[in-house]
Amino acid sequence: MPPPPASLLEAFPTPSRLPLVIEHIAEEFTSQCPKTGHPDFGTVTVRFGPAAAGTPHSERGCVELKSLKLYLQSFRTEGIFYEAVTDRIRDDLVGLMHPVWLQVVTNWKGRGGIRSIIRAEHGDVPAHWRTAVEGRSL
Amino acid sequence: MPPPPASLLEAFPTPSRLPLVIEHIAEEFTSQCPKTGHPDFGTVTVRFGPAAAGTPHSERGCVELKSLKLYLQSFRTEGIFYEAVTDRIRDDLVGLMHPVWLQVVTNWKGRGGIRSIIRAEHGDVPAHWRTAVEGRSL
Amino acid sequence: MPPPPASLLEAFPTPSRLPLVIEHIAEEFTSQCPKTGHPDFGTVTVRFGPAAAGTPHSERGCVELKSLKLYLQSFRTEGIFYEAVTDRIRDDLVGLMHPVWLQVVTNWKGRGGIRSIIRAEHGDVPAHWRTAVEGRSL
Amino acid sequence: MPPPPASLLEAFPTPSRLPLVIEHIAEEFTSQCPKTGHPDFGTVTVRFGPAAAGTPHSERGCVELKSLKLYLQSFRTEGIFYEAVTDRIRDDLVGLMHPVWLQVVTNWKGRGGIRSIIRAEHGDVPAHWRTAVEGRSL
């Protein structure tokens, strides 16, 4: 099955020259285990510092929310591992926005008594953002 | 529709020469989506280090609470994006108070299964304040 | 109405030469709005590193709990702003104990949909203590 | 009784050259007290930075989830102290994956009114990960 098309993603210009942090939390994510076909459920959190207005890439600095929703929904029928989902979302969003930094955290409901959290990062994510996300994972 | 008048905001002098941190949390904020006209609901947190007494700007170092309430209420009938609300509040409050540092966090209820948090900063926000706000976002 | 007498406060010697951190949390604080006379309710947290035994001021290094209770109760009939309460408590406790560092946080219940948190500091408060208090403010 | 065989553990290649953090949380762990034979219950959290793709050890950079489940289940009939469980899991996983850093936290339900948390680390665990785990221990 072909991967979710990154082309579903759209962007709009960063509205400010001053530092912004933008975070989108999708609590109704589902994909499928590529081995068993059983559904996986989890929360996908995307957090990034967009390219500031006036810098290169700022014209496509911020992912548009509705397109993000459709993009995430496209994983519904795809068989893909936890790590690959996390990597794919990172790569697709970095390719779209070229942010200063970006962090993707996928937090999966348990299977067989073990639950998992995967994090992928791009750029120099400030340490305090990373800490904060951890503190919230529960 | 014209933007909320920043002139609604009033200030009073910073009462101390020693370091203060002031935080106001408005949990009943509502604006409107500029595209659909549907209401948006969220929480607006403003946190800042006021200009210390005896320094320039300290005469208008602290935003007055009732004026802040009326100012925030003026967004009720305005169509404006998440990012623009956050930027506008930052700009208007920085223009009013000239604080040492200031942080605005808007935490929006979900639409279509995705909820968002936007942060705008002015000046050199201490890292521990940023971390702390994150830890609380849930 | 005259201000609460700082003379209500009593102290006892710091019991140790090794580093201590002492924190008192008064969750039943009430004062009055100086404009309207309406009651304000909040929580007052005092946290400090006392002067170590063997150093100057250590003889009065730790505020006595019952005297602190009576001192805080004396605000019950006083009309005073959030910021002034916070400053007053900082000044009175610093005058009493001369601590290495001290932090006062007042966390006020909401009025008109906005609730506030004010922090005042004395000395070089370690960054991790400040962060920790933030994380708890909710 | 022989120790749980580390050979139960299997690994797969790290899927990315970019930084990842992987965390597995097993909330249904049980072993036995070597002195009394009474069961011990707790949560085992494993968190690590896998060897990046393209570096040595990356071919076995990530522990496979089902094998981790069986490995942890093998402690069910073993008499072993808290500290030894924690050390064993660290050693076995480090031997398997050679991660950049790894942290094992075992959080035990109380006995006699005292509950315990043991942490073992390998490599240079970033400070913010350690902080975050602490904040979650409750």
Add this chain to the structure above:
Amino acid sequence: MPPPPASLLEAFPTPSRLPLVIEHIAEEFTSQCPKTGHPDFGTVTVRFGPAAAGTPHSERGCVELKSLKLYLQSFRTEGIFYEAVTDRIRDDLVGLMHPVWLQVVTNWKGRGGIRSIIRAEHGDVPAHWRTAVEGRSL
């Protein structure tokens, strides 16, 4: 009444040359107010980095849990202030184990609307451990 005998405490060798953090949380601690004789209730948390195996003191690097329970129970009939309890436990445990660092936090239920938290430290406690304990105190 004589103080709780530190001789109740027993230790066992640190099981590893690699860094460990050990934490014991006793949520059913009670002592008595030396002035009024009324009971005080609280939680005692002990956290430390034991002397690594192969270093001096590692033979007695870890406090034994049952002995810790009996030691803490011995405060049940003792009249002693919050600060003194905290200091005593620090001193007795440092005398027993000679840890790399150690932290004792006593978190007391309220009296007269004020509740207190006392911390005592030995050695160079890493900042992130201190922060983490704070974040949990509530």
Add this chain to the structure above:
Amino acid sequence: MPPPPASLLEAFPTPSRLPLVIEHIAEEFTSQCPKTGHPDFGTVTVRFGPAAAGTPHSERGCVELKSLKLYLQSFRTEGIFYEAVTDRIRDDLVGLMHPVWLQVVTNWKGRGGIRSIIRAEHGDVPAHWRTAVEGRSL
């Protein structure tokens, strides 16, 4: 300003002859105080037993969700008291659906330190449903 048009409400046929209970919870409700013009925020819960399929009124037995959303949004610019909101919603929904029983609960955020909950009922609401809603109001 004219009242919110009940004509915004639409209905669809009850899908079953067997007992159903339907509950809709709108957590982002806002109206305005008719005296001061200040916004009021609250949660509106509607719960009802629809007319069973095959009985009179069952053709319009269930309120359609999107129309309910628009109907509730129409209160945004209306000045109306807590009690009148609650009565109006009851009357409009009973007029639309003629349900076997219906309950409306409005749970308002506090003003001046007092928060309020208003309940209006139609028909013979089973006691256990009333109890259950109460238990949830917090």
Add this chain to the structure above:
Amino acid sequence: MPPPPASLLEAFPTPSRLPLVIEHIAEEFTSQCPKTGHPDFGTVTVRFGPAAAGTPHSERGCVELKSLKLYLQSFRTEGIFYEAVTDRIRDDLVGLMHPVWLQVVTNWKGRGGIRSIIRAEHGDVPAHWRTAVEGRSL
């Protein structure tokens, strides 16, 4: 000191002939211990079924919120026992509104390790309301 004047209370007509339940929750109540003068803090919940429109007493069927706030504030300087506060509020509100039934619950913060809840009732309070309030008392 004279008792709080019940004449502070005002009422307005019940707006409906259909059954209503009205509940007001004042979480910032404070009075004083008549023996020691120390402040008491608690939550006062008033819940009642107003006289239906068209029946006697319905012209004064519902207590007005601002007057209730001022009435409750008038206890701030009064020395009065838990039980007497609860009885007084019941009697004053019954005298004002002549409701079908009324329940007053005062939930007091602890003193000396014991916290208390007092309930007073008027008329035939439905059993499910009583249960519901209990379930919420914590």
Add this chain to the structure above:
Amino acid sequence: MPPPPASLLEAFPTPSRLPLVIEHIAEEFTSQCPKTGHPDFGTVTVRFGPAAAGTPHSERGCVELKSLKLYLQSFRTEGIFYEAVTDRIRDDLVGLMHPVWLQVVTNWKGRGGIRSIIRAEHGDVPAHWRTAVEGRSL
């Protein structure tokens, strides 16, 4: 698309002649809106009193867990309304097991600021079970 095949469901004999209550809670349910195709997410709770051993239908008195999982997963690609899902599950399970009573509760995540709970019942559900489920819906 054809409806989920009830034939996926399997049953086993009720193991006891004494009263049992069996409840299965599937927190990872997803179907699709038949109008928009957007995914819906919710929790499905099934609770029933199985036919007692020795009575008719007891040979197929209890739904088998794995078959229930597969049956619920089959809604993943189906466009179906909240009410129809709830009815379908009730009908299919009643047809399978002929239980003494059965209750299905579907609790849906919000769309457009409104979230919904639908309940369908079969037979004479004891009032206390209904109350209990309500109390848990949040």
Add this chain to the structure above:
Amino acid sequence: MPPPPASLLEAFPTPSRLPLVIEHIAEEFTSQCPKTGHPDFGTVTVRFGPAAAGTPHSERGCVELKSLKLYLQSFRTEGIFYEAVTDRIRDDLVGLMHPVWLQVVTNWKGRGGIRSIIRAEHGDVPAHWRTAVEGRSL
């Protein structure tokens, strides 16, 4: 060791002829296991309907709070089983107050992975009070 003297308990007259419910919750109760001498910790809840003013026994209808505190503290050094504590408190309070009904619930912290709740009743305790207490036991 002799049992705690019921003579520590004092009472005052019931203040009202109308129905009251009085509840005292002591969260810092401790006694000792009669077999091992180890301390037990728990919460003692006493709830009762006092003899109404004007009926026999109403002169001693309500237990005085400070005397209740001292009475409960007297169990601190007593070896007594869970069931016996609960019975003793019921008997002593019924002997003191002759209430219309009374309920004592002791909720004990766990030992060996099992925690216990014991309830003793006197008179005809209304069913809704019993339910409510249960719902709160966690």
Add this chain to the structure above:
Amino acid sequence: MPPPPASLLEAFPTPSRLPLVIEHIAEEFTSQCPKTGHPDFGTVTVRFGPAAAGTPHSERGCVELKSLKLYLQSFRTEGIFYEAVTDRIRDDLVGLMHPVWLQVVTNWKGRGGIRSIIRAEHGDVPAHWRTAVEGRSL
């Protein structure tokens, strides 16, 4: 493997002629799936009204706690279904104590996204106890 020996259970006489309710909650229960051998984890709650002192069976009216612990631990190595565990415990305890009524609730952690709760009853369990247990199951 033979079933857990009910002979592990011991009892002691009911200590009172007045109504008691006794509840034991074992949160660390584990057995094994008879099909797969995988471990199951859950909480076992036992609640009963013991035979009153002076009635037949009261000599063995209350299960002894330590014996209950050992009895429950004996399921650790047994392959047994949810329903059979629940039935077995009911039967063994009824055979031991002959209580007036008894309820066993087993609350199992999820497998494959579905978690289950099984209840077995003996005698005429009061409706309010059943409700209360349900309300707590989450």
